[in-house]
Amino acid sequence: MKDVPILVLDFGSQYTQLIARKMRENGVYCEIVPYSEPLEAIKARAPKGLILSGGPASVYAKDAYYPDSGVFDLGIPMLGICYGMQLMTQHFGGSVVAASHHEYGKAELTLEGNHILFAETGCGQIVWMSHGDKVEHLPEGFEKIATSANSPYAAIAHEEKQFYAFQFHPEVYHTEQGSRLLKNFAKYICGCESTWNMGSFAKEKIEEIRAKVGSKKVLCGVSGGVDSSVVAALLAEAIGDQLVPVFVDNGLLRANERAQVEAAFKVRLGVELITVDASDIFLERLKGITEPEQKRKIIGETFIEVFEKEAKKHNGIEFLAQGTLYTDVIESVSVKGPSKTIKSHHNVGGLPEWMKFDLIEPLREIFKDEVRILGLELGLPKEMINRHPFPGPGLGIRIMGEVNREDLEILRKADVVMLEELRATGYYEKTWQAFTVLLNVKSVGVMGDNRTYDNTVCVRIVEATDGMTATFAHIPHDILENISRRIINEVDGINRVVYDISSKPPATIEWE
Ligand SMILES: Nc1ncnc2c1ncn2[C@@H]1O[C@H](COP(=O)(O)OP(=O)(O)OP(=O)(O)O)[C@@H](O)[C@H]1O
Ligand SMILES: O=c1[nH]c(=O)c2[nH+]cn([C@@H]3O[C@H](COP(=O)(O)O)[C@@H](O)[C@H]3O)c2[nH]1
Ligand SMILES: NC(=O)CC[C@H](N)C(=O)O
Numbered sequence: 001m002k003d004v005p006i007l008v009l010d011f012g013s014q015y016t017q018l019i020a021r022k023m024r025e026n027g028v029y030c031e032i033v034p035y036s037e038p039l040e041a042i043k044a045r046a047p048k049g050l051i052l053s054g055g056p057a058s059v060y061a062k063d064a065y066y067p068d069s070g071v072f073d074l075g076i077p078m079l080g081i082c083y084g085m086q087l088m089t090q091h092f093g094g095s096v097v098a099a100s101h102h103e104y105g106k107a108e109l110t111l112e113g114n115h116i117l118f119a120e121t122g123c124g125q126i127v128w129m130s131h132g133d134k135v136e137h138l139p140e141g142f143e144k145i146a147t148s149a150n151s152p153y154a155a156i157a158h159e160e161k162q163f164y165a166f167q168f169h170p171e172v173y174h175t176e177q178g179s180r181l182l183k184n185f186a187k188y189i190c191g192c193e194s195t196w197n198m199g200s201f202a203k204e205k206i207e208e209i210r211a212k213v214g215s216k217k218v219l220c221g222v223s224g225g226v227d228s229s230v231v232a233a234l235l236a237e238a239i240g241d242q243l244v245p246v247f248v249d250n251g252l253l254r255a256n257e258r259a260q261v262e263a264a265f266k267v268r269l270g271v272e273l274i275t276v277d278a279s280d281i282f283l284e285r286l287k288g289i290t291e292p293e294q295k296r297k298i299i300g301e302t303f304i305e306v307f308e309k310e311a312k313k314h315n316g317i318e319f320l321a322q323g324t325l326y327t328d329v330i331e332s333v334s335v336k337g338p339s340k341t342i343k344s345h346h347n348v349g350g351l352p353e354w355m356k357f358d359l360i361e362p363l364r365e366i367f368k369d370e371v372r373i374l375g376l377e378l379g380l381p382k383e384m385i386n387r388h389p390f391p392g393p394g395l396g397i398r399i400m401g402e403v404n405r406e407d408l409e410i411l412r413k414a415d416v417v418m419l420e421e422l423r424a425t426g427y428y429e430k431t432w433q434a435f436t437v438l439l440n441v442k443s444v445g446v447m448g449d450n451r452t453y454d455n456t457v458c459v460r461i462v463e464a465t466d467g468m469t470a471t472f473a474h475i476p477h478d479i480l481e482n483i484s485r486r487i488i489n490e491v492d493g494i495n496r497v498v499y500d501i502s503s504k505p506p507a508t509i510e511w512e
């Protein structure tokens, strides 16, 4: 097993992966394992430091999650975050109780002394809290190294053991100096050097792919999107013509998408792309289906069926490669800890049990913006890298309720108009993702003195870095006005356009 300088034990926080990612940004390779990882497996990775993540449970409750207690005796530095801090406290005989005041959001730190963990940060820094429990009494040997108005133990330390803990979340964006705090732990406490980068990641992945695939072939699902293009580039580098790239027309694509993808792939990757037209099968199976999760499962399953059928036409295909990212995984299934299912991404939670392929998913641990850096590293063109994400289930999850050909056409036309306006005003590049949704909500309008009773299109444009969180984009009103006017004038069947002003959380980016 490969050595990993910093290992995170995941107790189910939605933010766990951000810890790993912030560490990687600091040049320290970091991986996540479930909280229940056997002690021997942890030792085998020879980590220089362990991080205990946050989590939804309470350490004193019946359903609390405990790691192998041997992790506290490994003799290596440890950093507990929120639940991780509470766990450490309880393990060493301190007490954790339900707090009378829950603390969600911003807090200001007051430092006690000059701890090396806070090197180059400073007093009064803003941190982000998210907890309902609190440390009431510190265990022996621990002392506080920072406080906040509501948390007398905002940060604690046991110098002899080199155990540290934060009640706040250094991994989230809103903790101003969070990245620096994690770096300080890795650098000053664990003695890690900042030598890792996306170039070394690409090399490792290429080696791993070669070792796994041997002389077999790999079918790679490509969509023209960023993630699968990067995976295809990694595979092309690793195994050359043992790569069989397959693009599926599932009938849920945007206007002209198929032609664009075919053209882009030929020119840029120089590999022969196989296109399978499976639109009839997908649309037939979606008839009468309105429940979002059911739609997603049907689409996921049909993708695999199409891939397996295609694989039979070639000799020696044993693997399916997909551009699965961490975002797809964390929302679909409980990955490595006890987190909740939000929606089944077609390429993860939507995979059928009967699937025979062995999966190759080199991007499974990383985020979209990291993938973009990797893509540039691999020499992919900027237009391919900066393309907005487009989900595999496509327009199927952007038509509320049943999907049919007529509505697909309406939505395609609205989408073209919206994208034209965004591109013309430079807002395509300035935003993270933009699309239209057909709401299937009818309302009354008046056009040319006549009454209309037609459908509604929702415009959704968001800002994000990795898609884990997002805010609606503040698009100038005159641009929204043009989009609205043009959609209503140019798309038959639409008499109303609305703009989605919700953020994620509590909403999600897609509507289904
Ligand atoms: N039409 C398609 N044909 C073949 N494979 C697909 C198709 N759509 C999606 N996939 C597979 O599912 C994976 C996940 O889709 P997803 O949309 O998240 O990634 P992407 O399309 O590669 O990138 P982007 O997020 O930029 O759209 C893809 O990486 C690809 O392997
Ligand atoms: O390939 C995909 N298959 C899916 O099933 C899927 N569901 C959502 N998405 C994309 O993921 C990002 C986060 O979306 P949500 O906030 O809606 O979960 C956004 O970029 C979404 O477009 C998907 N991509
Ligand atoms: N974010 C967390 O780790 C929360 C820990 C614990 N569930 C609490 O509410 O205090």
Ligand SMILES: [Mg+2]
Residues within 6 Å of the ligand: 223, 225, 226, 389, 390, 391, 392
């Ligand atoms: Mg896509």
